[in-house]
Amino acid sequence: MRQGTTALLSTLLLGLVSFGIFAEDAVSPEKAAPLVNQIDDALFSKNTELEDARKVLQEQQQTVANQKAELNRLRQRDEKLSASLNQAKSDLEKAYQKMISDPKLDITTYQSTYQNAWSEYKQNQKSQFELNNKLEEQEGLLKDQETTVSLLQKNISNLQQNKLKARATRLREEISREGTEKVSFTNRCNPSMTIADCEQQTIKLALQKAVKQFQTSLLNNVTESALAGKNVSKASLNVHVLQHQVLQSGFSDASRYRTIVEARLEARPVSATACQLLNIDSQYCIIDDQQNIQREVAWFNLKLHSNLYDDQVIVDDVRYGHTPLTLTLPEGEHQIRVEKTGYLPYKTTLNLKSDSQLRAVLQEEHNQLKTGFSFADSLSQDLSGPGLVAITPGKFFIGEHASTQVFLDHAFAISSTPVTVELFRTFVTQTGYRSDAELTKTCVAMINNQMTPQSGHYWRNPGFKQSSQSPVVCVSQNDAKAFTGWLSTQTGFKYRLPTEDEWEIAARAGTHTDYWWGDDFATGLANTGWGGSYWSNKSTSPVKSFPTNPLGLYDVIGNVWEWTSAPQGLLKGGAWSFSPRNAVVYSQLFAEPSTAANYIGFRVVREIKE
Numbered sequence: 390m391r392q393g394t395t396a397l398l399s400t401l402l403l404g405l406v407s408f409g410i411f412a413e414d415a416v417s418p419e420k421a422a423p424l425v426n427q428i429d430d431a432l433f434s435k436n437t438e439l440e441d442a443r444k445v446l447q448e449q450q451q452t453v454a455n456q457k458a459e460l461n462r463l464r465q466r467d468e469k470l471s472a473s474l475n476q477a478k479s480d481l482e483k484a485y486q487k488m489i490s491d492p493k494l495d496i497t498t499y500q501s502t503y504q505n506a507w508s509e510y511k512q513n514q515k516s517q518f519e520l521n522n523k524l525e526e527q528e529g530l531l532k533d534q535e536t537t538v539s540l541l542q543k544n545i546s547n548l549q550q551n552k553l554k555a556r557a558t559r560l561r562e563e564i565s566r567e568g569t570e571k572v573s574f575t576n577r578c579n580p581s582m583t584i585a586d587c588e589q590q591t592i593k594l595a596l597q598k599a600v601k602q603f604q605t606s607l608l609n610n611v612t613e614s615a616l617a618g619k620n621v622s623k624a625s626l627n628v629h630v631l632q633h634q635v636l637q638s639g640f641s642d643a644s645r646y647r648t649i650v651e652a653r654l655e656a657r658p659v660s661a662t663a664c665q666l667l668n669i670d671s672q673y674c675i676i677d678d679q680q681n682i683q684r685e686v687a688w689f690n691l692k693l694h695s696n697l698y699d700d701q702v703i704v705d706d707v708r709y710g711h712t713p714l715t716l717t718l719p720e721g722e723h724q725i726r727v728e729k730t731g732y733l734p735y736k737t738t739l740n741l742k743s744d745s746q747l748r749a750v751l752q753e754e755h756n757q758l759k760t761g762f763s764f765a766d767s768l769s770q771d772l773s774g775p776g777l778v779a780i781t782p783g784k785f786f787i788g789e790h791a792s793t794q795v796f797l798d799h800a801f802a803i804s805s806t807p808v809t810v811e812l813f814r815t816f817v818t819q820t821g822y823r824s825d826a827e828l829t830k831t832c833v834a835m836i837n838n839q840m841t842p843q844s845g846h847y848w849r850n851p852g853f854k855q856s857s858q859s860p861v862v863c864v865s866q867n868d869a870k871a872f873t874g875w876l877s878t879q880t881g882f883k884y885r886l887p888t889e890d891e892w893e894i895a896a897r898a899g900t901h902t903d904y905w906w907g908d909d910f911a912t913g914l915a916n917t918g919w920g921g922s923y924w925s926n927k928s929t930s931p932v933k934s935f936p937t938n939p940l941g942l943y944d945v946i947g948n949v950w951e952w953t954s955a956p957q958g959l960l961k962g963g964a965w966s967f968s969p970r971n972a973v974v975y976s977q978l979f980a981e982p983s984t985a986a987n988y989i990g991f992r993v994v995r996e997i998k999e
Contacts, residue, residue, distance in 0.1 A: 624665035777802035791901035806932035807860035826985035833986035853928035866982035896945035910969035915947035949990035964988035
């Protein structure tokens with residue numbers, strides 16, 4: 390009877406108390422500084438930033454919506470103005486017919502009406518083009534703001550995760566303590582027990598009371614005491630009795646044995662205990678002490694700027710979008726990289742110790758620029774601009790018999806082919822632009838050696854079949870300049886039409902002959918009228934149908950006359966419906982800048998800063 394009772398009590402007590410003999414089973418961990426307050430401050434700051442960013446996002450969304458509505462209004466107005474223009478044109482044509490039979494007829498009113506209708510229509514076209522460019526810019530800003538909001542949300546989510554870890558770390562430190570408890574316990578022993586057995590039993594029960602008292606004291610003194618106390622039944626503090634001392638013991642009367650014990654105790658909770666007490670997922674606790682200390686790091690804001698638009702920021706092999714950009718990063722070293730096509734990447738290692746700012750300065754890849762170097766600027770993720778060939782400064786010979794020496798004082802890149810139907814279609818699709826030929830509903834063709842206006846012809850329907858890789862025709866110098874403006878906006882680089890000298894330098898490719906291959910025209914090397922090719926006197930040929938000149942440029946002889954930047958309207962290169970002698974590199978054709986013809990196209994120049 391006596392032995393059974395003692396064994397049962399010992400078994401129950403050992404589930405709660407480990408005596409001094411088990412004191413070497415664990416080592417008290419180092420205490421890491423709690424981060425909860427810092428993270429709360431950071432969360433407050435980030436939530437404020439997020440609220441502000443969402444307001445900016447809302448405003449940006451409204452701006453884009455307003456501009457789309459305005460663009461839609463202009464497009465609707467375009468239809469009305471087009472109808473008015475057509476009516477004014479029809480009235481003017483009828484007036485001209487009447488004037489044939491009545492020369493004294495005053496058609497000033499009809500002319501004025503037509504001019505006003507034309508002016509209004511053209512201004513509306515210009516407003517659409519400008520607004521479309523602004524809309525693209527605002528949509529880019531909207532995308533950047535959406536990225537900012539997304540990053541802030543990610544930062545807040547990370548901070549919230551870190552806060553859970555920090556709370557668990559703090560609680561684990563708060564309950565991983567030593568302490569001393571002094572307790573008094575009176576036990577009514579079984580009359581059949583010996584005095585020694587009664588004393589031993591009373592001491593064990595006193596120690597049990599000390600453990601419970603120590604556990605209560607621990608939980609009452611933690612930061613989140615109410616929550617921990619609520620969940621205490623789900624966890625074990627694993628309290629160890631390191632030492633105990635009996636200060637007083639003896640019978641208080643015939644059946645009651647009283648003892649006063651002072652015990653030194655230590656809580657050694659397992660990793661999951663803090664999470665159980667906080668009622669959070671155990672993933673925030675399953676780390677060893679050293680890992681816990683390594684994860685307790687400060688987080689700081691890093692503001693990134695660069696000298697370019699539409700660059701790419703990469704931090705520790707993670708892509709974050711364009712500058713300007715604010716990131717929240719942990720204390721320590723970070724690998725920063727800022728890139729943009731055509732520029733040397735900016736790279737640095739930053740040891741982040743506080744909120745910081747960094748400005749990346751990217752420089753063009755001068756070391757890679759050589760005459761003949763080919764490249765293309767990006768228009769979007771899956772679309773590139775025209776292929777370009779670089780030409781560097783130097784002395785060149787141009788003109789008839791290459792008799793004029795010129796010095797090129799700047800580098801530039803020229804498109805390797807005339808601008809194609811496909812690329813011009815992309816421009817029109819994105820901007821809603823309408824060419825001069827569309828507005829006048831007229832494109833000139835060479836018929837019986839006469840320049841004859843063809844009604845209803847324009848770049849989509851020049852009067853012959855064309856493929857997406859055919860050079861775009863029926864485009865005026867005005868249209869070509871509008872296209873270069875769009876390219877400049879899309880790429881961030883300056884595009885324009887070539888000067889006459891730039892065009893001839895590129896077309897000659899260092900040669901001194903009438904054609905880049907010699908002084909005599911050769912069949913099979915270019916598409917000109919009476920030139921012997923499949924397309925001669927029929928239509929343009931797809932670009933890259935003939936060999937390149939030594940620089941890698943296609944169609945500098947024949948195919949289409951090409952606009953230069955000359956304000957008086959000067960074209961170079963010859964065309965499919967003109968004789969081979971018109972295609973020599975120094976030949977010229979003059980036309981009004983508003984002229985659109987099915988034998989006129991253009992190629993572009995991209996400026997290169999030294």
